[in-house]
Amino acid sequence: MKTKDNKKKNHVPIRINALFLSVFFLFSVLVLRLGYVQIVKGEEYKRDAYLTENVTTKLDAPRGKMFDANYRVVVDNEPVFSITYTRTQEADAEQRYKLALKLADLIDKDFEELTERDKKDYFIFLNEKEVESRLSKEEKKDTPPEELYDLMLQKVKQEDIDSFTDKELEVLAIKSEMDRGYTLSPQRIKVGASEKEIALISEHLPELEGVDIKPDAERSYPYGNSFRDIFGQVKQIPKSRMDYYTARGNDRNDMVGTSFLEEQYESLLRGTKSKIKYVTDKMGNPVGDPVEEDGARGSDLILTVDMDLQQEVEKVVEDKLKDAIRGKFAYDNNKLNSAYVVMMNPNTGEILSMAAKKYDRKTGKFTDIPFGNVYDSYAMGSTVKGATVLTGLKEGVIKPNTIIYDAPLTFGDSRPLKSHENMGPVDAIEALERSSNVYMWHIAMRLAGYDYSNKRFKENKVQDAFNILRNSYSQFGLGVPTGIDLPSEATGYNTGMSNELSQAMFFSIGQFDTYTPMQMAQYVSTIANGGLRMQPHLLKEVREPSVDPNKLGKLLYRFEPDVLNRIEMKPSEIAVVQKGFYEVMHGNAGTAAWKFRNKDYNPAGKTGTAEIDKATGVVNKTLIGYAPYENPEVAFAVVVPNIKEGNTNSEIAEGVLDAYFSMKKEGIPTKPGTKDKDQIQESR
Template identity: 45%
Template sequence: MGKSRQKKKHHVPIRLNVLFFAVFVLFSALILRLGMVQIVEGQEFVKELEKTSDTTARIDAPRGLMYDRYGNIVVDNELELSVTYTNPSRTTNSETILELARELEELIDVETDRITERDKRDFILLLMTEEERYNLVTREERQEIETASEEYRLEVERVSEEAIQALTEQDLRVLAIYREMSRGYANAPQRIKRGITDEESHQLSENLYRLPGIDIQRDSRRTYVYGNSFRSLFGSTGAIPKEKLDYYVSRGYDRSDFVGTSFLELQYEDVLRGKKAVIETSTRGQDNESSVNERPGQRGNDLVLSVDMELQQKLEEIIEEEMRKAGNSFILDRSAYGVLMDPRTGDILAMAGFNDPAGSNSRNKADHIGNVTKAFEMGSSIKAASVLTGFESGVAYPGKVFNDRPIRLPSTPEKKSVRNYGWVNDQKALEVSSNVYMFEMGMLMAGCQYPNNCRWTNLQGAYDEVRYSFSQFGLGAETGIDLPSTSTGLSGGSQVPGNLLDLMIGQYDTYTTLQLAQYISTIANDGYRVQPRLVNEVREPVADRNDLGAVVQKFEPTILNRIDMSDEYISRVQQGLRNVMTSGTASGRFSNKSYQPAGKTGTAQVRVAVGEGDNRRLVDGNTQTLVGYAPFNQPEVAFAIVVPNVKLERNGGRQGMAQEIASQALDVYFDLKEVRNGPKAATPILEQPDTE
């Protein structure tokens, strides 16, 4: 029994020793193998690893298209090829880039008009030897210089005019290419030239093997199908602005991407932006075996606008023809603006502007953005808001009469209407455009019972009340239109009693044409102020561009506010606006219209400075306006027409231009309800994006 136990004790150590020995052998083999891999074969594996490369190419996708409300393409894309340079992540010296630029200059043609004086000086320094650059700065100056940037600044300043003048046309073309290549970011393709020709493409393709970093990229450029029609409001695209670079990069953009930079292109950048194609290429091993993984791109979503391009073209033609007839009727610039919108939905149906600056030779006189960026004193066309303000403040009521006669206040020029109308009520005041009726309401709001008890106890309160009331209609307030920047007009401040009277007749604060259209739309819409809009729907892109894709987002009408006036008050003013067209100041052109318009005329007195130096002088004139809507009982279109800075009639100014434009525009609108032929074909305009 004892021998058996002793025998088992001998077996345990032997097994442990065998186990330890086996572990020792395995670890030795592992260490030996690691030594072989790291020491003996390490260099070979490093070389093998260096032969492995992974590259990712991101190819731009076209932006979404824009359609008008009837499905006509108004903003399209034209495919093109661009030559790009991708600077590797490692530092590439300037000499290498310059040599590439010299080789490219022989293969592509580039413009040199963007080259600046500073570009030329920097380029000359690059061409100099180290000794030549060193001699530009004296030893004493170098001793005082604290930073390399100060030294470089001195070198730039010392480049001679002779050296600049000695640059050849070929040098400038090389510089233009070098300039674009240097502006790029590491590992991001930088466009050197967009829209290369077929010949340039073939030459580049044959030489890409010796041009590291140079590539040909599919690209697209915006094209405006109907030329300058509505062109400025479509907006522009271009390089990402420096101040917004971080914003876009944080949202997945490449630094070299093009983005919307103004108006609709900017407002709907997130929608219009295409989804880039991504091509991932992995090359491994001595045999350069490669695998390619491609994720296809997609055009951006499409926009369906509220604009009727056929009506837009007609409105532009009407305004341009009226400006032609006007001849020398303007104090300085010939200009006119018009907006047609649906008061029920806020849809902008047409928005046209014309501006021909004095002395300008420009063939393109379209100024559509002037409807949202330029503000004017609108005159009597805002009197409907004045009457409703007086009703709401309690200083007047439906049927209230005032004696229309001259108003004489201390230190204030005489205030009066075109003629003395005697006792008039609110509707008659709108019909004949009585100024004094509006003056009386303003004075009462300010605590002045003219002529016997005029203390102006509430002058500032009256200013505030009138402006608050006007803002409910959109006058002096943000309209809410889907554009990134618009004007809200200018407030004349609040100084003396006479200015308050001017405010009540639209000759103190200034408003834009779009604000004027929103104001009259609010009255037409029974007091509901609707947000104007240029885009109705966002649609998915489809292969057949003549078809519309599925609806991604539909924008419903948005009511911004309801004015603080009763239905009775609004109805009373609406009837007064109808009287203007049937028997009042606009009856000559509108009394027989079958579509039964309502509206209000306006003529704001202006003084415009002309001439220079000793010849500088002020010239009197007027701004002609007309607002309205139709049909009177069921409004479906509202309009605002503004013709600023017209000479007085006695000085050769053509009168009634705003009324003529509005009359023809409404005729066209209702004619198009019966027969439509579609927009007129025009020469498309290709966008020239800003690459700076």
């Protein structure tokens, strides 16, 4: 019995010892693990504890390309390298300034776009105590803290900012770019760095914290300066429009279209940005390498302009303008320096060409100013007489067969008002053919309630005449926006109202309000197509970007012709003006028949002369028209301001029409290095 009990007692200590041994082993493992975590991995886990969530920044993707009407690249992306700066949370203004000083010794930076405010801010940054000393005790005491800086800006004098050297302005331009960027978002300091600049930056990168060299894209133009201003510019968001773009989701350092087509179609041309993801500590400093996600190029635009035609038109304008300025009429044409042309399809509104040249008498060189066709306005003279005749027909003051005797008109002061010649009896068609002022004046007088035969008003409705004419003209696009797809356009100058009958009469012959060449092209197109005012447009198609240069991307959108309004005149009344325009270029007394009568493309149109300076004889000469007369496919407007002698308007019109129909007949050649429409396959 005792033996059995002893055996039981001997087993208990063994189990307790085994339990203690197991607990000791587990505690040993736990202590070793804690030691490993705290001693070996402590710093790593400590850093991890301070990490925040991912921070994502974005970089612009290449913009979409632009093609002409024959699918040839006119705006491309050229690979370049950009100098960038990525700012951290700890980088203050003083550090950025010191870095800008270093960069100014390594790169060239343009400073032409610096504003006066930029320079004043910079002066205060460099000379804060001095500027503060210019404040009186009362100003310091009475000025709220939030208004004190504005007061300091007022204390910066013009001579202060004029004292900056070019080198100092270069430093300011670099620092300004650095200041614009978000934290951890690469900010372009210079796009298109030279090989020398890249080499210098690479050599000094270790001492240029935050500076990097990144691949980028810059706009290139295979056709040089031709139409380049209408393509527009791409720049970083201007300070003046920062709120506009940021409200639409843009980042402050985005590259955006800032003018013309680049601005108009910014939402289509801009691509999907590439993303850079960072992990940062509590101080905002990146930890480890960033993760990058590729973006995508923007959509491609197919334009309505034919670049071969555009270049031919530009050449015609320059050659004819040069003849008028430097030729036998050089002395008389000392005020002449520009000419404008718009060509459009009257049935669709497609702009086929939009050219303008300006001559610099100091340099002897021409500058392309195609934007002048939508921004510059002039008195157009007799070219508006088609609208005047149609207004008279609509209002019932004349009929298609109404005959008016063209002879000098006299009023109370006995000064005669007359046409360029006494024409005798003329109807509406002949009045247009021979450009009778008197016929148009009788329309205006009748609209104003004036009875010329009795030299008195039946009812004084001069202001009504103004309203009737102006409202009628607007149906053709004169004095109102044409609707062209550009960010803005001029609508000409509305001279207002007058109680004087003579002013209403001058209005009827195009010597009162002013209009743009684009408005004149829309006006003549409305007559050419039988009464439909078409929206002029430069965009033809939008396509997905294609990586294969021999293929077009998938069609996303095609511009459909947009009828803005139909004029209120009857087809039979429009036909009267169309016939009158035909006779201008074919009739025995047509004012342009000497130039166009024998053209096989059978044009119709109207000449115009607007008196600018009676003392010197300087005028604006214009010519509008379309061809062929029976089935119009091209309408045009030519404006030559401030000319005295010669028929440059007719010579330019002849040249551009000859070019259009010659190219149509012969086919459009493929430019070197470009793709013709027939050579490009369309993606399906």
